[in-house]
Amino acid sequence: MKNLIDKLEKEHILTKSEFVTLLNNITPQLSQYLFKKSTVIAKKHFGNRVYVRGLIEFTNYCKNDCYYCGIRCSNKNADRYRLTMEEILGCCEQGYSLGFRTYVLQGGEDPYFTDDKMVDIITAIKERYPRCAITLSIGEKTKESYQKFFDAGADRFLLRHETADCNHYSKLHPNNLSAKNRQRCLFNLKEIGYQTGTGFMVGSPYQTVENLADDLLFIKQLSPQMVGIGPFIPHCDTPFRDKPKGNVDLCLFLLGLLRLMIPNVLLPATTALGTAHNTGREKGILAGANVVMPNLSPVMYRKKYSLYDNKICTGEEAAECNKCLARRMNSIGYEIVTDRGDYKPINIIEN
Numbered sequence: 001m002k003n004l005i006d007k008l009e010k011e012h013i014l015t016k017s018e019f020v021t022l023l024n025n026i027t028p029q030l031s032q033y034l035f036k037k038s039t040v041i042a043k044k045h046f047g048n049r050v051y052v053r054g055l056i057e058f059t060n061y062c063k064n065d066c067y068y069c070g071i072r073c074s075n076k077n078a079d080r081y082r083l084t085m086e087e088i089l090g091c092c093e094q095g096y097s098l099g100f101r102t103y104v105l106q107g108g109e110d111p112y113f114t115d116d117k118m119v120d121i122i123t124a125i126k127e128r129y130p131r132c133a134i135t136l137s138i139g140e141k142t143k144e145s146y147q148k149f150f151d152a153g154a155d156r157f158l159l160r161h162e163t164a165d166c167n168h169y170s171k172l173h174p175n176n177l178s179a180k181n182r183q184r185c186l187f188n189l190k191e192i193g194y195q196t197g198t199g200f201m202v203g204s205p206y207q208t209v210e211n212l213a214d215d216l217l218f219i220k221q222l223s224p225q226m227v228g229i230g231p232f233i234p235h236c237d238t239p240f241r242d243k244p245k246g247n248v249d250l251c252l253f254l255l256g257l258l259r260l261m262i263p264n265v266l267l268p269a270t271t272a273l274g275t276a277h278n279t280g281r282e283k284g285i286l287a288g289a290n291v292v293m294p295n296l297s298p299v300m301y302r303k304k305y306s307l308y309d310n311k312i313c314t315g316e317e318a319a320e321c322n323k324c325l326a327r328r329m330n331s332i333g334y335e336i337v338t339d340r341g342d343y344k345p346i347n348i349i350e351n
């Protein structure tokens with residue numbers, strides 16, 4: 001198996017059957033072998049610096065009904081909220097003082113936030129913080145809408161493809177949503193010029209290792225600047241309430257593979273990883289991740305943005321969260337930095 005990891009390190013790609021073989025033969029020893037390489041590569045590009053993104057969960061209204069997600073429209077137990085412009089700008093102000101230079105606006109697909117309203121929000125943030133990056137994570141839109149947000153100043157966009165396999169996709173989503181449209185959105189985002197992030201849940205219901213191999217191949221084909229992955233965690237008010245949660249070691253192994261596949265990719269150690277395991281985010285960094293995304297949402301709304309059960313960091317103020325994360329990163333020899341943390345193409349790094 002080590003030879004396959006060596007090959008991935010050298011060629012940055014494997015065949016589907018090679019990925020399947022690797023994923024079927026994960027052992028603690030093999031993982032250690034992989035992480036040794038993936039952390040060396042991460043260190044080469046980022047040193048011991050971990051980028052922070054301030055996550056602002058600005059609405060939990062959603063018109064979609066994804067079977068895995070706690071804020072799906074048919075969850076009548078979800079207590080819905082929307083942040084006002086003032087509240088959003090308040091989050092940014094707090095984040096700025098903590099040293100955050102990227103704001104991630106994430107939400108359900110909420111029709112209240114029309115294109116015009118989003119453009120107003122982006123414009124207002126950019127006016128006050130012209131040197132900060134804005135990342136959007138607001139789901140599937142037309143190319144025209146994505147272009148409007150980009151023109152208003154949005155820099156990056158996160159849209160996980162969730163699963164590359166159309167069949168598997170249809171087991172996770174109602175049939176008004178399709179893998180094909182989501183993938184089309186991703187290519188549109190890249191074409192417009194966004195730093196684009198995709199990704200998937202590890203251990204989502206019905207997922208096979210073949211699906212994961214296809215996910216890796218899709219990511220290679222898209223060649224995104226960011227990849228977000230985290231374990232699936234069930235939510236009690238969804239059809240998947242009784243499905244098992246995703247495997248943390250598998251998630252870490254995939255982070256390591258992604259680092260070898262796209263050496264300079266921006267790779268977060270996600271909140272879901274931190275929820276599935278007490279030191280999940282630290283383990284993520286030690287598997288090759290280089291980004292963390294602390295929560296900047298006002299504390300009174302945090303618990304309401306519940307995509308899955310027992311989400312961490314829903315009780316503390318942003319400043320406390322930041323301190324805790326900084327301490328966690330220091331404990332493994334890394335430090336959180338004040339930096340936009342843009343994607344740097346390899347040729348720029350090497351020159």
Ligand code: SAH
Nearest residue numbers: 068069107108138139160231232233307308
């Ligand atoms: N509405 C936006 C943001 C989605 S929330 C969009 O469509 O992109 C961000 C991510 O959380 C999702 O892409 C999904 O991969 C993840 N997520 C949702 N429910 C989850 C669960 N139960 N366990 C783990 N991750 C989940």
